[in-house]
Amino acid sequence: MRRLAVTTSSETFARMRGPLAARGIEVGHLPAKEFALDLTRPPTEEFDVGFVYPSRMMEGGVIDARYDIPWVNTREDILASRNKGGVIAALSRADIPVPKTVAVSNPVEDDELVSAVESAGLDFPLVVKPNSTTRGVGIAKAHDVDSLLGIVDHQNLVHDFRATGDKSYLVQEWLPDARDYRIMLLDGEIVGGVERRLSDEARADGRWKHNVHRGADAVGIDVPDEHRELAKAVAETLGIRYLGVDLLESNGRLVVSETNARPTIDDAGKYEDGFFDALAALIERVAKNAA
Known part of the structure; x- marks a missing residue:
């Protein structure tokens, strides 16, 4: 059985553990922050592949050197997606609509x-x-x-x-009355999508940020064709294997606002059939290519 290192112990870890175990991949937690670690002693655990490179670059460098494993999303992927201006510039150069x-x-x-x-x-x-x-x-x-x-x-x-x-x-x-979407892709293919919605009460209070961590609800959707093609073009341009693409739709325009190379795995019902099959296949391929 493959061992997958996951550096978060939150929702993503809990939601992926069972489905991947059923597909021959054991998910283990690899702490990548808030530790005191003796670097002169070898690790007590072994992993075949890492899921997403740690969010803290310095600690990530320590973990990467210590375990020497391939990552589904690499350090370069994380840095590229985190740089919002760099993403906007790259997409604009590729004639992909952005604000x-x-x-x-x-x-x-x-x-x-x-x-x-x-x-x-x-x-x-x-x-x-x-x-x-x-x-x-x-x-x-x-x-x-x-x-x-x-x-x-x-x-x-x-x-x-x-x-x-x-x-x-x-x-x-500013894009007025924008509808906010997160489209999920694996290997450039759409595997799910949500619309992030604010309640009527929140809108009445003047709130406008659609982030789930700020109280918005992520509602699973059938991703429209236009949104699918745009998200696929983003993934192809950036070359990131596991990617969330954020789209805003306002007054007949559809634009890419941001991307996320560390997207949270959501409830299974918000993904298309075969999501975990595709995820397991991607993890296996990354591990084999590095062997």
Whole structure:
């Protein structure tokens, strides 16, 4: 039986363990953060393959060197997907529709920022988001120049700390009344999709972020053809084997907002038939190719 290293002990670990065991793959937890580890002693466990490279790059480097296993999603995959600006640039170059976006690398003067926003044809309101955070952390909406510069002041304060690794952020167009989708792919093929919806009460309270970690519901859907083709084009362009593609649909436009190379495995009912068969086959192939 293959042994698969999974560095998270949360929902993904619990949901994949049984189905993969039934397909000859034992799932084991490999802690990749919050540890005190004697590096002069060999590991007490062995793994054939890793699922997704650890989210913390430094600890990931330690784990990777210690176990020397292939990963379904590699360090390069994680870094590429986490860089929201890099994804937008790569997809735009491939003629894949994305929101109008300005990337900012601090320090930048206020007038330079405002000029770049105007030159890009961006109108208020605007969305300001850190370039590499997840779960909607740090994303804000600016209604005018003053609120934009106020949000940027906060970004500048954070970026003043020398230890802050990522000193970039994005300014993007606001897509009104957007429907928010997460499309899941394995080896470039669609294996499931959800629409992330806010309750009527949340909308009435002025909330607009569709992240599940912020209270939105992920409802399984039959992925429409247009959404399927767009998501497949994203996976082909980025070359990432296990990928979540986030789409926004607004006023007849369908654009790619972000990607996620560490997507949570959701309830089985939100995937198409054969999802775990395809996942097991991918894990087996990665292990065999590295042997």
